[in-house]
Amino acid sequence: MELQIIDRSLVRELLPMETCIGLMETAMLQTAAGATCQPPRWIIGLPSGRDRGFGLMPGAMLAPDVFGAKLTAVYPENGARGLQSHQGAIVLFDAAVGTPVAIVHGGEVTAIRTAAASGLATRVLSSPEAGDLAILGCGEQAREHLLAMSCVRSLRRVRIWGRDSGRAEAFARENAARSPVPIEICANVTEAVRDADLICTVTAAAEPILENAQVADGTHINVVGSSIASAAEIGNTLVQRARFFVDYRPSALLQAGEFLAAKEAGLVTEDHILAETGEVLAGRHPGRQAPGEVTIYKSLGIPAEDLICANHLFQTARQRNLGARVPF
Numbered sequence: 001m002e003l004q005i006i007d008r009s010l011v012r013e014l015l016p017m018e019t020c021i022g023l024m025e026t027a028m029l030q031t032a033a034g035a036t037c038q039p040p041r042w043i044i045g046l047p048s049g050r051d052r053g054f055g056l057m058p059g060a061m062l063a064p065d066v067f068g069a070k071l072t073a074v075y076p077e078n079g080a081r082g083l084q085s086h087q088g089a090i091v092l093f094d095a096a097v098g099t100p101v102a103i104v105h106g107g108e109v110t111a112i113r114t115a116a117a118s119g120l121a122t123r124v125l126s127s128p129e130a131g132d133l134a135i136l137g138c139g140e141q142a143r144e145h146l147l148a149m150s151c152v153r154s155l156r157r158v159r160i161w162g163r164d165s166g167r168a169e170a171f172a173r174e175n176a177a178r179s180p181v182p183i184e185i186c187a188n189v190t191e192a193v194r195d196a197d198l199i200c201t202v203t204a205a206a207e208p209i210l211e212n213a214q215v216a217d218g219t220h221i222n223v224v225g226s227s228i229a230s231a232a233e234i235g236n237t238l239v240q241r242a243r244f245f246v247d248y249r250p251s252a253l254l255q256a257g258e259f260l261a262a263k264e265a266g267l268v269t270e271d272h273i274l275a276e277t278g279e280v281l282a283g284r285h286p287g288r289q290a291p292g293e294v295t296i297y298k299s300l301g302i303p304a305e306d307l308i309c310a311n312h313l314f315q316t317a318r319q320r321n322l323g324a325r326v327p328f
Contacts, residue, residue, distance in 0.1 A: 001101075005323055006317055007324075008107070010323050017144070019312070027302070028278035028304075029281055035061065036059060041055050041056065052073070053228075054073050055071075056072075057069060059307055060307075064308065066092055066094070066311050067095055068100075069091055070109075071089055072086050072107075079139040079140065085139070090109060092104065113301075114141060116148055119148030119149065122148070122297070125288055126198060126295065127291060130198045133198040134199045135158070136162075136201045137203040139167075141202035146178055158179050159183070161187075161189055193214050193215065194216075199220070199221045203233060205231070206231045208235040210235065218293065220288075221238075222297050223296055229254065239259060241294055243274055244268075244296050245277060245297050246276055249273055252300060258298060259272070259273065
């Protein structure tokens, strides 16, 4: 048998943001329908410390009928090196015979599908008129979220904030062509989010950078950067104020740091997680119910997102005779 190798450049070529948002819709609907097997991801801290981790995300789906796992090394400091913070690979198996059929660049899939899932949530939960975007953070996910938000909403303003003003300036220069409007650089979070109706938090912050008083009524927030139980990008009272949605409830109850901090403070209970994105898509739960509501989508990432992207890449590469194949 042969094993398809799909490298970073091929992922970027074959997985445009618009396509990935459509794949995320399928993954979320299948998750909500119970047509997947997705145990909460397993993460260990590495002995080298500095918040580095190694994670395993196994899963299986019925349509497409595949299973596999993503192996990911998380190095938060990699952004300053010009490298991806998430390094790894997705191994895809054929469910019919149990053989591995592809190894896919996990870092690039993670970068695209994370933002695509936020794009899907924004389409479902934000006001249709939303278009004043604030991005907190200026790394890889800031770039991908700019693309995703542009796919689902007509942006009329884009503002960026980062702790490193030099990186924020570089972001604005390097992503000018990706933005439908000029990118404004802000000196602080308050300036960046003032009157914004779309906010994406995509930082490596361990403590909240965004608080309740800074957020206007009617805003939708994608909370993406923190991915462990001990870290939180937004404050407890903002969690309490908002209608709170997640990608996958079992994972959120274990690892959504912002929700867990508010719960520990006694401000919310488990019922504060209203629904998964797929449940809203399937019509089983309402999303936004009034123009002035603040909605939050808490992103952790789930195996179905990786598997459906890996399968799309595998099938497309085979059809077009692209990428390397090696005996296995």
